[in-house]
Amino acid sequence: MSHSASPVADAWTPAELQTVIDAHRARPGAMLPLLHAIQARFGFIPEEAVPRVAEALRHTRAEVHGIISFYHHFRTHPAGRSVIQICRAEACQAVGSRQLEAHARKALGIDYHQTTPDHEFTLEPVYCLGNCACGPSIRVNDDVYGRMTPEQFDELTDELSATVVEVK
């Protein structure tokens, strides 16, 4: 578990979207697995997916929209290369997460639910990562980091940005 996948995945096409939908539509209670599969594949749930999912699962578009918007996990716009979630829950508050979140917003120049202009980082709140004995905790894509200080946060984001340069 060294480097987890970036949420920015393949660009979506109608045909590929339909392939994902067809792979899951027959499961009992298919809606969430299907939406997860779409987001896992394309990084977000494109607007054009809504009518297709609605038709496949015999829902109305409004219902599908309602389901997507109910769950914090689902996004309808592409995220940055690294999605940084900062735990806002009580156990992390007890060890300085309020200061950490203030620092992160300032350092990245964005608020929660926003993406940096260079599409490097998306900042999200999260309510508990289950690392409550060793907070403050953050999650970057699928990796969790514990006992995070503002200084370590800066080092980590520098490192994450630097990887891009190497890739180029």
Place this chain on the structure above:
Amino acid sequence: MMAVTVYVPRDTTALALGADRVATRLERGAKARNVDINIVRNGSRGLFYLEPLIEVATPEGRVAYGPVTPAEVESLLDAGLLDGGQDHPLALGLTEEIAYLKRQQRLTFSRIGLTDPVSIEDYTALRGFKGLEKALALEAQAVVDEVTASGLRGRGGAAFPTGIKWQTVHDQPAGQKYVVCNADEGDSGTFADRLVMECDPYLLIEGMAIAGLAAGADQGYIYLRSEYPLAHAVLEEAIERAVAAGYLGDDILGSGRGFHLEVRLGAGAYICGEETSLLESLEGKRGLVRAKPPLPAIEGLFGRPTVVNNVLSLATVPFILDQGGQTYADYGLGRSRGTLAIQLAGNVKRGGLVELAFGTSLRELMEEFGGGTRSGRPLKAVQVGGPLGAYLPESQWDHPIDYEGFAAFGGVVGHGGVVMFDDSVDMGDQARFAMEFCSVESCGKCTPCRIGAVRGVEVIDRLRAGESLDKNLALLTDLCDTMVDGSLCAMGGMTPFPVQSVLQHFPDDLTPRQAATVGGTTC
């Protein structure tokens, strides 16, 4: 020469503190010294203050070192780590002799950290699947009876007797029934479910299969929160292996009885930890709470009779079947039988999992196990039972932990999370956060919760700004009562608990004097 076996945990906390890099450096260091080593990625022992906790197998038993940072691997190797050498500041001696571990009563967590989590051989070597084998030899009613005899109550927080729930589903006419595991462990300060799933996944699989046999259900779902990607991966692998080995599928161990299991991911909604909201979500809908009755045991998933149990409840069942319900019931206090997985979290020096029989006091836990605060400052308040639990002041730390005892003074045992705060905490911030959290996570179905939480934040903000203190205090008190009495489920019904506890025990923190020096938190 035989290869040296070294254990490097792979649970989320160990990884969050650099366990992968420790493993890499160990491998490299051993190679440079021409020593053959076999690195086992075990689960965590739950002693998180010592993670990454490395263990080395020696003829005397496993010896431990921790907390090991990648930078300290070389000096540990130089000090003879691979021979179990103890001449190093991080050397902890025999793992089993570490007081924090030795003083526990690990019934449910007897295996965590000892094994490679996905190894069926490791699992069965330590009595794994013995409970399932026993259940296969019994009538369904006898399995239910064993669980009833154990006195086990729902470990998710509601503490409803598990045996009665199973009996209800068992007594429904034959037909499609389900077992659903609530693995939406969203309470801050809790990680025991995660430990089961990441460190001993077959335990949950076994517990669910037994529940299926007892209730007459052949299909199970684990509703897992999406915040636990590692638990997801471990469970998927374990289920695949369990099917291949015949512990799941159409014909469990040649018995002719079947049980199928699937993991379903949640999507970041705290409310889906409420059982009816969870069922809605599993059915593919918005996680709106259902009115009860009907009980899920009668009309649950897809309208069918469904056992919905928390991870820990199900993970306790294999012990009960293997050792007998009475053996489990021999532990505990009053009507709280067995052991509770207490999770020491927040501002704590020695955080981690402490499994003990009901009846220990918070003070004993926080001081003797926890060692006080991580910051070294005095403890001010402790929140037990997640974000819907009251903040307890020092005067309440000596009560023995059991469900009825805690309820008597307005405390909540819940899922066993203990979140400690030192004296730098502004309890006004914490009260505000309780309302804010509810406003973010309310499913929106009932008015007291949906609107009350938003109004709660506003009233607290006005209080902290010093506006009409008496009137706003009365308003907040009234609002809390309305939410408690008028909400459809525990989300709105218990969100006032932390707020009321601040009003009662830390009223000064809601005044402008305090607010001005510390500053509230904006969202």
